[in-house]
């Protein structure tokens with residue numbers, strides 16, 4: 046088992062990474078002496094890993110919710126909060142969240158507002174949630190057709206990244222995680238781009254050594270960024286590369302793309318904008334397009350879809366007033382927040398797949 050420590054002002058916690066961490070999780074929970082522990086489980090995890098859940102949950106109570114973006118709602122949040130009231134969690138209790146990024150974001154949000162905040166422990170079970178969403182304390186649900194519009198910052202007491210959960214992921218969920226993994230190369234380390242280019246085939250086959258290396262490195266990158274800027278006042282914005290356009294694409298139901306695939310598509314379009322502004326050259330644009338193309342196949346948008354994507358941009362949290370801000374690549378392994386991107390530029394970027 047390897048560990049990464051995330052140091053913040055006023056709190057620090059460990060992210061443990063390994064294969065089968067049940068014993069370590071049980072020990073951690075026991076040592077913390079919480080007044081009560083309730084497990085929030087993704088329904089799929091309960092049915093796929095029933096036996097292991099028995100060992101983990103022991104005689105604690107459970108709440109179950111379905112995963113999937115369509116369940117990241119106020120209704121599910123209300124259900125979880127109701128259950129927390131019913132199960133009488135108090136201010137010294139902990140919610141242990143086991144599932145993908147949807148349950149992770151939803152559960153952490155519930156924990157952050159219940160009694161003005163109780164402890165949460167994250168046990169991410171998808172590749173995406175292991176390399177990204179479980180680390181850093183962002184919580185959210187979607188609301189009014191807008192992604193992640195309601196949320197808080199609430200850091201977990203610990204994160205346990207148990208890679209043995211990944212064996213049951215669908216191909217699409219593997220690609221989704223790889224989408225966010227690739228992002229770390231583009232935003233902060235060009236040597237990671239080289240590594241991924243050289244190991245993409247084995248990564249797609251989930252070869253254990255390569256997989257563990259990229260999971261560890263991704264979490265290390267994320268922890269570096271979060272510890273430098275916990276509440277996204279500045280530097281942390283770089284993590285949003287691909288997300289401004291990606292969020293709009295993710296909400297297009299007919300596209301059927303997972304979060305990480307939509308982010309990969311977003312990285313391509315946002316890089317086209319950067320190329321059009323002469324921030325990057327054609328060669329680097331090609332490199333970004335090739336690597337992102339390993340996880341998503343672009344198709345031409347209808348006029349309606351383009352409008353919906355543009356509409357979603359106006360709600361992006363990086364914007365100030367009417368100006369659309371975007372994280373764009375400016376050199377290999379480097380990005381910058383660029384303000385005043387106009388809608389025509391974005392519209393133009395959609396041309397490339399036609």
Ligand SMILES: NC(=O)c1ccc[n+]([C@@H]2O[C@H](COP(=O)([O-])OP(=O)(O)OC[C@H]3O[C@@H](n4cnc5c(N)ncnc54)[C@H](O)[C@@H]3O)[C@@H](O)[C@H]2O)c1
Pocket residue numbers: 087088089090093111112113114117144145146147148149150170171172173174177178179180181182183184185193210211212213214215218221303304305
């Ligand atoms: N908080 C953050 O910083 C942050 C960062 C990135 C993404 N996110 C959010 O994460 C969400 C996407 O997360 P996700 O891709 O994990 O989605 P998800 O939680 O919906 O999981 C995808 C599917 O996989 C299933 N699943 C979970 N673990 C499994 C396993 N081990 N084996 C088989 N199936 C399993 C789930 O039930 C679900 O059907 C998005 O809502 C996104 O906004 C948050």
